[in-house]
Amino acid sequence: MSTTTTSAEILEQTTAFISETLSQSDLRHRLFSTFRHKTTLSSDQINLKPLNLAAETLENSLITTNPSVRSSSLRLAEKLLLSYPENPFSSFLLSLIYSLCHRPSDAALSLLDVFYIDPSLARLEIAPVVFEELFLIHFLPVLEWFNEQRSKILSSMSQISQKSGYESEDQSVDVLCTRRLSHMSGDQTSELKQLERKYEEVLDENCRAFAGYFKEVLGSKDENRLIDPPSVVLKSVKEGDMFDHDEDQMITEEESELRNGRQYGLMEKNQFNSTATGAKAYSSFHLFFLKGSP
Numbered sequence: 635m636s637t638t639t640t641s642a643e644i645l646e647q648t649t650a651f652i653s654e655t656l657s658q659s660d661l662r663h664r665l666f667s668t669f670r671h672k673t674t675l676s677s678d679q680i681n682l683k684p685l686n687l688a689a690e691t692l693e694n695s696l697i698t699t700n701p702s703v704r705s706s707s708l709r710l711a712e713k714l715l716l717s718y719p720e721n722p723f724s725s726f727l728l729s730l731i732y733s734l735c736h737r738p739s740d741a742a743l744s745l746l747d748v749f750y751i752d753p754s755l756a757r758l759e760i761a762p763v764v765f766e767e768l769f770l771i772h773f774l775p776v777l778e779w780f781n782e783q784r785s786k787i788l789s790s791m792s793q794i795s796q797k798s799g800y801e802s803e804d805q806s807v808d809v810l811c812t813r814r815l816s817h818m819s820g821d822q823t824s825e826l827k828q829l830e831r832k833y834e835e836v837l838d839e840n841c842r843a844f845a846g847y848f849k850e851v852l853g854s855k856d857e858n859r860l861i862d863p864p865s866v867v868l869k870s871v872k873e874g875d876m877f878d879h880d881e882d883q884m885i886t887e888e889e890s891e892l893r894n895g896r897q898y899g900l901m902e903k904n905q906f907n908s909t910a911t912g913a914k915a916y917s918s919f920h921l922f923f924l925k926g927s928p
Contacts, residue, residue: 637771638860641739644848647767648742652733656696662730668759669723672752676721685723688714692730708735722752726760739852746845746852753841754834769844775866776840780833787825832869839867 655662666689673680688711695707712731715724729744745764749756757765843864851861 638863639768639848639851640860641852641854641857644768644852645738645742647764648729648745649733649738651761651764652729652741652745656730656733665726665760668755669726672755673721673723680719680721684714684718685727688724688727692727692734695734704734720747720751722748722755722760725751742852743849746849749845750842753838753845757837757841765841768848769841772844772863772866773837773840776833776836776868779836779868780829783829784826787822787829836868843867
C-alpha cells in the first residue's frame with residue numbers, strides 16, 4: 635500500500651518550520667535575502683518594491699505591542715501580496731502572515747506553493763527540513779533509480795582501476811576516491827554531471843506533484859478520507875516520455891533494505907540534512923558515490 639500523508643502530519647511539519655522562522659529574526663532575514671537574490675536573477679522581471687514593503691510591514695507587526703496595529707498591519711501586507719503576481723517570495727511571506735493570523739492551514743498551503751513554484755529553491759535553501767520530513771519518504775524510488783544509473787556509469791571505472799592494480803582492500807576511501815577520479819574519462823565525467831542534472835530535474839518534478847498532493851489533503855473536508863499520493867515520476871518532463879513508478883511494486887523490498895540498514899536513501903537523507911546550512915552537499919558528486927563500490 636502506498637504511503638499516505640494526513641493533514642495533521644502536514645500541519646505539524648509546516649507549522650514547526652514557520653514558527654521557527656517567526657521566532658528567529660536572523661533566520662528570517664537570511665531567508666528574505668535568499669528570496670531577494672533569487673528574484674533579482676529571475677527572468678520574470680519581478681518588482682521587489684511591493685515585496686520589500688510587505689516584508690517590512692510584517693517585521694513591524696512582530697515588534698508592535700498593540701494588537702490592533704498588528705492586525706491592521708498584517709491585513710495590509712496580505713492585501714498587498716494577494717494583488718501581486720504569485721512568486722516564491724510572496725507565497726513565503728503569506729505563509730508567515732497567515733501563521734500570525736492563526737490560520738495554520740492557509741499558512742501551510744502558501745508554504746507548499748513555494749515548493750510548487752520553485753522546488754529547487756524550496757528544498758535546498760528555504761525549507762530543507764520540510765522537504766526531508768514530508769517529501770523524501772515518497773522519493774525512495776527516485777533514489778534507487780539514481781543509484782542504479784550511477785552504478786552503471788561507475789562500474790567501468792572500477793573495472794579499469796582493478797585491472798590496473800590500483801585498488802586493494804586495505805586502501806582508505808580517500809585514497810580510492812583520488813585514484814578513481816584520476817581514472818575517470820571525459821565521457822564518464824560528462825555522464826555523471828548529466829545524471830546529476832537529470833536527478834535534480836526529477837526531484838523538482840516530483841516536488842511539484844507532491845506539493846499539489848499535500849494541498850489536496852489539506853483541502854479535504856473529510857478528515858477520515860485517505861487520499862492516495864501521485865505516482866513517482868522517474869524521468870524529467872523536459873526529456874519527455876515520463877515513467878510513473880508505482881510505490882506498491884517496491885515497498886516490500888524497500889522496507890527490507892531499511893530494516894537491514896542498507897537503504898542508500900538514508901545516505902541521501904544525511905546529505906539533505908546538510909542543506910539546512912545552505913550547502914548543496916549532494917552536488918559534490920564523488921563524495922556521494924564513494925559511499926559504496928558499484
